[in-house]
Amino acid sequence: MTSTTTEEGLAPSADGPPLLELRAVNKSFGPVQVLHDVDLTVRLGRVTALVGDNGAGKSTLIKGIAGIHAFDSGAYLFEGEPVHVANPKQANALGIEVVYQDLALCDNLDIVENLYLGREALRTGFLDEIAMEERAAETLAGLSVRTVKSVRQKVASLSGGQRQTVAIARAVLWNSKLVILDEPTAALGVAQTEQVLRLVRRLADRGLAVILISHNMNDVLAVADDIAVLYLGRRTAQVESKDVTHAEVVQLITGGALVEKGGQVVVTDPRETGAES
């Protein structure tokens, strides 16, 4: 995977060319319109957090990006080119990998077997265990994963954080450019959350683009460079995380908006705006 990534420690830039750009995408399921003219910009080397309350359309948005169900309308640009992503295979071919909340690992297989599941290396028709084991060890070392004792451990014997690590490592093993993580820390304890967040940060620092879905604002503010907020199917804001506070993000999620006030961009309090209307 090192071949496609840029130098480590690349400064995340807000102005670099976007890897993924969505412009005014819409998605309806029957009479229910779930996404309204949503814009999203994701850049290489940056973690873009996707936040919003339950039912805001986060899942629908990533499923559209991953090709599970295509958008109804709007532009989908990848590396500046308009692309059509109608199924997960096409998304994978572009270099988009999704790590779902339920990790989709086989407990009865070991780490190497899970990392290579479905894309096993073969040599003269038989499994090339040595090559797979070497590359798996390299990949984990490259991600600075040192918490697993042996790559030949069964996944069943791993902790929640280690399992998440294996799932993420599997997503980056295949020269992926964009990794989408759905609630990677939802079921983890404090130490393991820290461990996974560190890994998420490292992915971006190695030049990948990361979309992180999380309900935990501390996690979001700790690792994200950009924060895209969805509210009732509309993207109400995309801000840099250094520009906002915890309280402001919560206000955006619950229906607040960005407004100019005295030459400064501030977030309105949804309770106040609610009172006005």
Next chain:
Amino acid sequence: MTQSLVTDEVEEVPPAPRPSLADAAREYVSRVRGGDVGPLPAILGLVVLLIVFSALRPETFTNSFNFANLLIQSAPVIVIAMGLVFVLLIGEIDLSAGFTAGVAGAMLGVVSTRNDWPWWVGVIVCLATGAFIGLVIGVLVARVGIPSFVVTLAGFLGLQGLLLQIIGEGGTIRIRSETVLAIMSKNLPLWLGWALFVAIVVAYAAVSFRQLANRRSRGLVAQPPAVWLAKVVGLALLLGVCTYYLSIERSRNAAISSIKGVPIVIPVVLVLLVLFSLLLTRTLFGRHVYAVGGNAEAARRAGINVARVRLLCFVLCSTIAAIAGVLLASRVNSVTPSTGGGETLLYAVGAAVIGGTSLFGGKGRPVDAIIGGLVVAVVANGMGLLNQPAAVVFMVTGLVLLLAAGVDALSRRRAAASGRA
């Protein structure tokens, strides 16, 4: 805030540790204590049964005639159980495997005896019959989505009827082909038995040593050479004692007809064992079978064609059952409407489970079928020598199966508690 999380650097990976013999032993003990027992209970059970029956019937149980007889008797059940391992691995069941063997054996009789075609045409038709039955079951389970329990229960009844239809009420089809009959009744010449023994041990030693050396030279964790040596010596001892014992004259009246040497069916079963073990551990298909059995959804998301893997497992199971059909026909020189019926299938399921294959899928190996099949055969054989009525034999076999399933359940609980599920 962000920066504090980014600081750790990629460190040089330390060279893989070289575990010593003591490390390996400790590792194994901790694995067993953690609930990953593998075939250990079955092997211990087998040893206990052998000791008990040898003590109770020192003359009849331990003589080499009975020993050879026991191995030959167990072969059809073992072969069906090897096929069942494939469907059990994906968490399914095939209740019709016994009568699949019967119907396939009947087709062998129809082709080679009734139509007087060469034996090998009969065997090909027999295997094709098995494959076709497996294809039908597989399509119904994997594509249509009917639970395998129901499909194969229907198959159990339907194939029983089909077998009766082919053979006719109260009829039999005699098997006349010398080649087919030889499998279960003839022995290898003594020199060939020993040559085979040497070939197996040398091949095992060479292949496992090459693997070990290869891993060491690439700097990967490898088992210590002492463990390798112990395994080779253990295999040589086990097979050597068996070969020696089978090479003893076991005819009561050697002047009239001499019976000695390794029964032909034993190398046949060993070839199947090696073939299926390679298929499951060294090929893409085998890896996908374990993946589907462990987590079908994960396998699907990884791009594995789950339905195809499941279909192939049923085809394999029924085809292997057809091989057992040849053995059953060879054993009694004929095929009857009850061939493959009775307790054949249940013994085979029992054999796979006793050997350590899980009914929940994802865990099991072809060698389990052999170990479990021997346990079942020793119980049946030993109880028979104790002049116990069939009633007691069934009850004891039932208890042994319950014990094995109990060990499976307990070890799973233990494994779940220690995180090795």
